[in-house]
Amino acid sequence: xxxxxxxxxxxxxxxxxxxxxxxxxxxxxxxxxxxxxxxxxxxxxxxxxxxxxxxxxxxxxxxxxxxxxxxxxxxxxxxxxxxxxxxxxxxxxxxxxxxxxxxxxxxxxxxxxxxxxxxxxxxxxxxxxxxxxxxxxxxxxxxxxxxxxxxxxxxxxxxxxxxxxxxxxxxxxxxxxxxxxxxxxxxxxxxxxxxxxxxxxxxxxxxxxxxxxxxxxxxxxxxxxxxxxxxxxxxxxxxxxxxxxxxxxxxxxxxxxxxxxxxxxxxxxxxxxxxxxxxxxxxxxxxxxxxxxxxxxxxxxxxx
Amino acid sequence: xxxxxxxxxxxxxxxxxxxxxxxxxxxxxxxxxxxxxxxxxxxxxxxxxxxxxxxxxxxxxxxxxxxxxxxxxxxxxxxxxxxxxxxxxxxxxxxxxxxxxxxxxxxxxxxxxxxxxxxxxxxxxxxxxxxxxxxxxxxxxxxxxxxxxxxxxxxxxxxxxxxxxxxxxxxxxxxxxxxxxxxxxxxxxxxxxxxxxxxxxxxxxxxxxxxxxxxxxxxxxxxxxxxxxxxxxxxxxxxxxxxxxxxxxxxxxxxxxxxxxxxxxxxxxxxxxxxxxxxxxxxxxxxxxxxxxxxxxxxxxxxx
Numbered sequence: 042x043x044x045x046x047x048x049x050x051x052x053x054x055x056x057x058x059x060x061x062x063x064x065x066x067x068x069x070x071x072x073x074x075x076x077x078x079x080x081x082x083x084x085x086x087x088x089x090x091x092x093x094x095x096x097x098x099x100x101x102x103x104x105x106x107x108x109x110x111x112x113x114x115x116x117x118x119x120x121x122x123x124x125x126x127x128x129x130x131x132x133x134x135x136x137x138x139x140x141x142x143x144x145x146x147x148x149x150x151x152x153x154x155x156x157x158x159x160x161x162x163x164x165x166x167x168x169x170x171x172x173x174x175x176x177x178x179x180x181x182x183x184x185x186x187x188x189x190x191x192x193x194x195x196x197x198x199x200x201x202x203x204x205x206x207x208x209x210x211x212x213x214x215x216x217x218x219x220x221x222x223x224x225x226x227x228x229x230x231x232x233x234x235x236x237x238x239x240x241x242x243x244x245x246x247x248x249x250x251x252x253x254x255x256x257x258x259x260x261x262x263x264x265x266x267x268x269x270x271x272x273x274x275x276x277x278x279x280x281x282x283x284x285x286x287x288x289x290x291x292x293x294x295x296x297x298x299x300x301x302x303x304x305x306x307x308x309x310x311x312x313x314x315x316x317x318x319x320x321x322x323x324x325x326x327x328x329x330x331x332x333x334x335x336x337x338x339x340x341x342x343x344x345x
Numbered sequence: 346x347x348x349x350x351x352x353x354x355x356x357x358x359x360x361x362x363x364x365x366x367x368x369x370x371x372x373x374x375x376x377x378x379x380x381x382x383x384x385x386x387x388x389x390x391x392x393x394x395x396x397x398x399x400x401x402x403x404x405x406x407x408x409x410x411x412x413x414x415x416x417x418x419x420x421x422x423x424x425x426x427x428x429x430x431x432x433x434x435x436x437x438x439x440x441x442x443x444x445x446x447x448x449x450x451x452x453x454x455x456x457x458x459x460x461x462x463x464x465x466x467x468x469x470x471x472x473x474x475x476x477x478x479x480x481x482x483x484x485x486x487x488x489x490x491x492x493x494x495x496x497x498x499x500x501x502x503x504x505x506x507x508x509x510x511x512x513x514x515x516x517x518x519x520x521x522x523x524x525x526x527x528x529x530x531x532x533x534x535x536x537x538x539x540x541x542x543x544x545x546x547x548x549x550x551x552x553x554x555x556x557x558x559x560x561x562x563x564x565x566x567x568x569x570x571x572x573x574x575x576x577x578x579x580x581x582x583x584x585x586x587x588x589x590x591x592x593x594x595x596x597x598x599x600x601x602x603x604x605x606x607x608x609x610x611x612x613x614x615x616x617x618x619x620x621x622x623x624x625x626x627x628x629x630x631x632x633x634x635x636x637x638x639x640x641x642x643x644x645x646x647x648x649x
Contacts, residue, residue, distance in 0.1 A: 056422070115415045
């Protein structure tokens with residue numbers, strides 16, 4: 042269990058290869074796992090990376106291409122055989138929910154858990170929110186409707202200073218408000234400013250996922266300032282002419298989005314199988330943006 | 346390219362594991378590949394085992410459980426991306442064809458090859474036949490309708506004895522009939538018996554595949570005398586009580602079928618993930634039948 046960690050389960054494109062699995066990531070966020078995209082083989086990658094099925098609570102599907110979706114039927118069948126309980130929410134376009142219901146009606150008639158479909162669209166919207174995190178969609182620009190996802194941890198409470206709490210003899214009933222920034226007013230009416238009673242909260246982290254998209258500066262607006270940006274880089278400069286017609290970006294273009302958006306770190310992935318090294322991707326992206334890493338299966342990226 | 350070789354791509358059961366992939370085999374038969382069942386990950390196993398997509402001509406699906414079917418959508422998408430041509434025939438129950446058409450309509454709208462669906466039933470029938478091979482279904486006894494497959498190579502022509510052909514000065518136009526057993530009648534009316542002109546044909550081989558089934562002696566009748574029998578052995582004796590209620594067999598029961606059917610060799614597989622060794626399967630089956638091997642991913646079994 043991690044505080045906020047991105048696990049790369051697959052970072053290839055279109056077809057699996059002996060080098061890379063199709064798209065899948067799992068965010069290990071406190072007590073839950075959030076999966077993003079689910080290419081064929083995702084269930085096996087979860088086992089290999091010791092990500093427990095029982096903790097999986099949400100799956101977010103960026104678009105309806107097989108390399109981002111076709112791991113779902115097998116994963117859901119296996120979850121049922123593992124007798125996972127609770128609710129699993131699948132965030133997908135309406136056509137994704139429709140075909141998944143049809144597949145499940147043949148291959149997995151009964152599940153031990155409830156599947157909740159949340160129909161999303163490729164537009165700007167909050168699609169999930171709880172006390173700890175907000176998940177938003179934003180549009181990507183691919184050959185079919187496609188959504189990016191932004192995961193933003195909510196602000197955390199400030200840390201109480203035990204010495205000051207004792208000094209002012211503050212009742213326990215007031216502590217929760219003080220953690221959230223309230224001042225304290227003593228019985229004789231004196232205002233004790235919050236920053237005398239607390240130290241700053243731990244920082245909150247944010248992550249954005251851009252699965253399949255042509256280079257579009259509008260994406261930078263939607264991922265502005267995130268700590269870590271995953272942006273597809275299907276091609277390097279040598280195949281730059283193929284990128285846009287196929288609805289994809291180069292590593293250099295991913296670097297430009299990262300620079301324009303002022304993110305903390307860029308993660309590259311969705312590599313074409315034409316490449317047998319990630320070196321050109323890294324080299325060319327880093328000419329545009331300094332802090333860049335190349336995703337590979339099994340990689341864990343801690344945001345906190 | 347092999348003459349008649351069974352390739353094991355997956356020999357696990359129900360869910361993939363870090364030890365075994367779900368069910369899939371490929372028969373490498375002269376210029377073509379015949380796939381039997383297509384669990385998730387089959388396309389990647391083909392790549393790993395260097396079985397060329399372009400040679401795949403038929404896929405036989407034994408029943409509609411995910412671990413025997415859910416590799417198909419991804420495989421077909423990848424075949425299309427690889428621009429495979431020609432015709433691919435998928436032999437499956439009607440519900441399998443229906444759901445596959447629905448999935449393809451979402452994830453693979455256009456293919457570079459023609460898909461021909463041949464609707465089969467879990468009964469005794471010849472479902473494919475050409476000059477070289479016959480493929481038959483026979484009933485298995487699982488929780489859902491399930492078919493076994495028997496692949497029987499057709500009799501081959503006898504070998505001509507060059508010395509005798511020259512001695513009798515036999516015209517070329519007669520040779521094909523003589524290869525197929527005809528006697529030769531000389532111009533003066535003398536009958537030369539075929540066995541003076543030829544040596545025996547190479548032997549023809551046969552293979553039977555029993556994917557998921559409870560122990561049922563009727564299966565032995567349907568696989569009688571095959572050179573190699575693959576028979577599921579989901580459990581060893583220790584879990585024998587679970588086998589029949591779940592529609593499965595033990596390794597010992599597979600051995601009994603092999604012995605009753607008088608096959609040449611028995612191949613075990615479809616192992617429950619409860620086991621981390623194939624040793625108990627091999628030991629118990631070999632108490633019933635002597636020539637037994639345990640399938641594992643990557644194994645090649647030559648029938649000729």
